[in-house]
Amino acid sequence: MGLIVQKFGGSSVADAEKIKAAAQRAVQAAREDNHVVVVVSARGQTTDQLFGLANEITDKPSNRELDMLVSTGEQMSTALMAMAIHALGHDAISFTGAQVGIVTDSHHTKARILKIDTKKIREELDSGKIVVVAGYQGVDAYNNITTLGRGGSDATAVALAALLKADLCDIFTDVEGIYTADPRVVPEARKLDRISYDEILELASLGTKVVQARSIEFAKKYNVPLRVRPCFNNSDGTIICQEAKDMEEVVVSGVTVTKDEAKVIIRGIPDRPGLAARIFKEIARNNVNVDMIIQNIGTHGHANITFTVPRAELDDAMSALHGIQQEISAREISSDSNVAKLSVVGIGMRSHCGIAEKMFQTLADEEVNIQMISTSEIKISCIIDEAQSKRALKAIHKAFDLGKK
């Protein structure tokens, strides 16, 4: 007998018809001789509506009370889901995070799961019930209700799957699965049958809009196979799992563009030890995350430093730098938000050469200028002009034959 965890996001339980369809999935899995744990999010816009209620009361609600308020959204979904399963003739029981012993730290609105007591779930599964658990929530050591922040229901599902040693954790979503590129931009993009945890983490924009990054890391750590599946049809979706030998034969799994970074350029600083350290200490002190960094030696013993930060943090970064401009003797500090990061990802890169060359040549043929480059074991990223990013994405997708199986 297998054990499957099924997670239904807010859009998959938005109304009575969708809840009934989701219940059907759970009952089907149970009838295929599986123990089934269902993790549900709040219905559709419920969480936003609850935040709206809070804002009618005060613009600065306490995080503890916000958690008390919004956690009702998932609780409602669990009860409705259990009722829908009952109506299909299968036994089921709903639990809040507190009832099922999901203990978190006390960081309200962004708590992390510390432990889960799976005894109660096991008992109910063994008695033949489908167990419906509220996603996104838990309790801290003092029994205060906490929530896990964005993507928190994924975290609940993956943590339960890991601790229950589930055979599979199904993440039902409103997409067909994980694609070689964003199909809205690249029509010939192909749905992947399988992808490794590492690849999907690198393919951030393709994967983590569907599954929360922290949950993928957790699944990787505990080796829980995830399956991203559509809730609107019966297709198989994409399995996210440990890399296998045959996966390495696929050199590039996907290509992605992100537009949430900005470039900062510091020109004409003296080429002497300690200045780079001073710059990035100041950046860190202002809680700005830095991604890529490039240092060039310029003319007359002066250097230029270029780096990227999240666009949302650019203003903080710039004011931090202007504060030390004199101290570091920088001639000019400027920024550019019109950049995009184009990445190719594939675990096969570890054992194949020539990927970077092919990528750079393709971009050159398209007359796309590469502003910055960074590489990891399984990824090559280039910062390019945002206006050229769509064209570049299509060209790279074609160059690596990603549309063909």
Add this chain to the structure above:
Amino acid sequence: MGLIVQKFGGSSVADAEKIKAAAQRAVQAAREDNHVVVVVSARGQTTDQLFGLANEITDKPSNRELDMLVSTGEQMSTALMAMAIHALGHDAISFTGAQVGIVTDSHHTKARILKIDTKKIREELDSGKIVVVAGYQGVDAYNNITTLGRGGSDATAVALAALLKADLCDIFTDVEGIYTADPRVVPEARKLDRISYDEILELASLGTKVVQARSIEFAKKYNVPLRVRPCFNNSDGTIICQEAKDMEEVVVSGVTVTKDEAKVIIRGIPDRPGLAARIFKEIARNNVNVDMIIQNIGTHGHANITFTVPRAELDDAMSALHGIQQEISAREISSDSNVAKLSVVGIGMRSHCGIAEKMFQTLADEEVNIQMISTSEIKISCIIDEAQSKRALKAIHKAFDLGKK
């Protein structure tokens, strides 16, 4: 330092403005040097909406899952109330029934409170917080969420007041207080400053629409003074408390008409022992509650029995009786739903004579025929024609000078 429990019903927390006004009451009581516990119901129509969601899923939702669903209504109110108190600059913390240790039996949708662990509430009160508790809900011994049925938030408030030995339990409502008669029918009806537990229990239609009868009994048992107050102005409302010596000087406290009963008449049964017992055994076996009973000896050794039952249970009563009509040799079984019960109530009756005489004479003067009479130590009730009930009510109210202080 005093301790006050304040209960706000659904209409008193229906929207953000009302929640803010309620929070103001709590903060005011706290600034008057009181520990304050606030008990809240679900906002306005929330509970009905939640039942509606369940009905979209199934027409036979399980009671456990219904409790899981509708208990979110009060939880939302607690969080919003705590936020509103924070916004007024006072510390506050919200709790679900489960968090505050309100343990009930397992009768989902109509559970009864078994015990409350007040330690947590005391700690939070001692640390200077206003404690906001979800009404209407608790958990059973297995940590399943339960609800207390209609009027359940009153039960929560009174139980907390009793266990915390509160000086007062304020029940905020949308009426000014308890009146000598229904002011919509009797314009000269007067608001009472004080009334005893026993009187308000007898004045069912005047009192228990405002406070649940079970909660009044509980308050009486633990001697918790209740105050029924309007949420829309600062007036004092009506205090419900143990009877005091001076209360006995008021002979009649109020007069009330209820129209939820029906009369059953069994004519021409043999006048021999055991038949009445047989009749009411059959009635009880069908779960029909009987209120007044009258037996007359008729002609030729035959008797008539007349009794009243709740209108909603009349059909059950009649079919039960028709089933034994032959056995009890009854000539005729008929019923009349067009009856009303007019009652005068007052603890002063215990030591004053002539109340019944005055009531009967007043009805006679109004040409109102009395069909049945029943009396208790502090109440006289007459069954009369429903069509005459308004006129009778006004006449009795006037006859006892209830409009004058």
